Amino acid sequence: MAHSSQDGNYEADGEVGWSAIGDRLNSFQHFPCSEEISAERLARAGFYFTGEADKVRCFSCHATVEDWNRGDTPLKRHQQASPGCKFLSCAHGLRTSSLVLSSAYDEVAESREFLLRTGGVEDQTIYPTVPHMKSEEARLNTFRDWPANAPVQPDDLAAAGMYYCGTDDNVQCFSCGGFLGGWEQDDTAWDEHAKHFPNCFFILGHDAGNVPLTTPRPRLNGRIASVETFEGRLDSFRDRQHPIDPERLARAGFYSTGEQDRVFCFRCGGGLKDWTPEEDPWEEHAKHYPGCSFLLAEKGGQYVNHIQLRYPNGVHSRSSQNGFSSHEQAQKVRQSEIAQKAVDMGLDPIKVETTILQKLRQNHEGYASVEALIQDIRAQECASDVSERVEDPIMKLEKLQREKLCKVCMDSDISTVFIPCGHLVTCQKCSESLDKCPICCATITQKIKTYNA
CATH class of the missing domain: 1.10.1170.10 (Inhibitor Of Apoptosis Protein (2mihbC-IAP-1); Chain A)
Structure with a gap:
């Protein structure tokens, strides 16, 4: 079974505690510039908050960056401060020779990724974590030095969104940024990716910008x-x-x-x-x-x-x-005696199946009685109801205000509807530079100005 990590294994010289992206993200709870720059973008760029003013430090190379302004790109500033950082080299494919990044990568794609994902828009287009690896052909080309004895084949890994990091058998997903390594016999690229990173937008079938091969992939493992x-x-x-x-x-x-x-x-x-x-x-x-x-x-x-x-x-x-x-496994769960009893008692079959599968994943044991299953389902429903009732009025107002803002500039109100898809996403100024809807990628044939009542 392949093992996973969000950032892979990097030398951190005593700062191993910050090698996990979740820990770095948590360090930004009191970051003073959270409105100017996304904590998630900073964490993905390898930074954690030092607690001093707006100074952040890379967990790998220890370079510090401060004096953040709206519009700054964490990856670009990180590379300017430390072009030889090992984390940047592997996790983001940035080398010293590529200091000048394409605007589509460091200025537009990454910025829109943050703005769209934090703008309260459902089902938006997802911009990949590593845009320069969105092409399956580009990913496949990274496997030239792939270990000959590795049990998983390059063409399968590339098709599953992975590219080779250049060390051992470590690979990274271009979309979610997740790392996998330590491959074993009988592992398959797609299943391991889905198992360790089930919320990856590429795995879930969303438009993550993937560019598949236009010709059938050659089978490198001798498959017919x-x-x-x-x-x-x-x-x-x-x-x-x-x-x-x-x-x-x-x-x-x-x-x-x-x-x-x-x-x-x-x-x-x-x-x-x-x-x-x-x-x-x-x-x-x-x-x-x-x-x-x-x-x-x-x-x-x-x-x-x-x-x-x-x-x-x-x-x-x-x-x-x-x-x-x-x-x-799902089929056996649906056909189990406890699941059948719960469904016969009027419970939602999907909730029954999901709850049992969650129990199996947590402790590898199912429910001993239908009563215990029903109790957990009811508890989940109650927790959901309570969270909806206790929503902070101020947070609710802020959420409504954010929903009205243009998801590109986050300054002006949304004022343009795209035809034929009908999505409301941007202000009039930002809509002028768009040919495709940033939510569904449909080609825009007409832009209609809207007015608030």
Whole structure:
């Protein structure tokens, strides 16, 4: 099983306590310039707050930076202060020779990422943590010195959003920034990524800016190249019995492994087993591997989003055991006696399944009685109700005010609606430079000015 970290393993010379991004982020609770610069952007750039004025320090190279102003870019200022920082070199791909970064990276993409994510907009376009690695081809090219004995192949890692950091078998996701290393036999890139970083927007199938290969990926591990074609995948089911029509499975990108009813997707490497006759291959593909480039190309993002909305809970909790998803575990949970009793008593089947799976993930044990399950479900519902009732009026007002602000400049009120998508995101001035909606990426054909009542 691959191990994970948010920042990987870097030399910190006694500052190991700040190597975790969560710890660095927590240090900014009393940061005096939180309105001018995002604490998350500072933490992602390797900084933690020293407690002195607005001075921050890198956990890896120990360089300090202060005197922050609105519009500053943490990564750029970090590199200016310490161009040889090992953390910048591996985590963000910044080398001494690349001091002048493209404006699309350090000024626009990173700034918009912060502004959009902190503006209260739902389902916005997500800008990747490492923009220069959003191309699958660029990620694949980093694996030239990948260890020959590593059990996971470069093409599978690149397809799963990972690129090689250049040390041992450590890789990083271009989208969420998560690190994986210590790969073992039977690990699969996609499942380990999803297991350790289940909230990664690339894994969840959102538009994270990924640019997939335009031609089929060469198989570096000796896998039969014919599975790249529909005919080849269909041929893999020859003389085998399967609960699902092999033609439907092959069209959905799956080929047979030759073991029972187990199948793999030729593109993303995601595996499924223990099928039932009523299941739809495309739907199962979208439920468990929504970021698969083949799936998105064939069915479209709207279809994948529709499936994800139908199954909002529990579908992304995957197990890497044998390289297959938790399809089998979730099915067993649904069919368990306790789950059936709870559903028969009128509880929401999705809440029942999700609560049981959470219990299994926490202590590897299920519920001993249906009463204990119901008690936990009721407790979750009560906690949710209480949090909604006790919302601070001042915080609620501030939230409403933020929702009215342009999500690009965060200064002027939103005043432009984009056609045909209908999203309200920016003020008139900021809308002038946009050709695509920053929420859904739809091409803007018309911009209509709106007026507050």
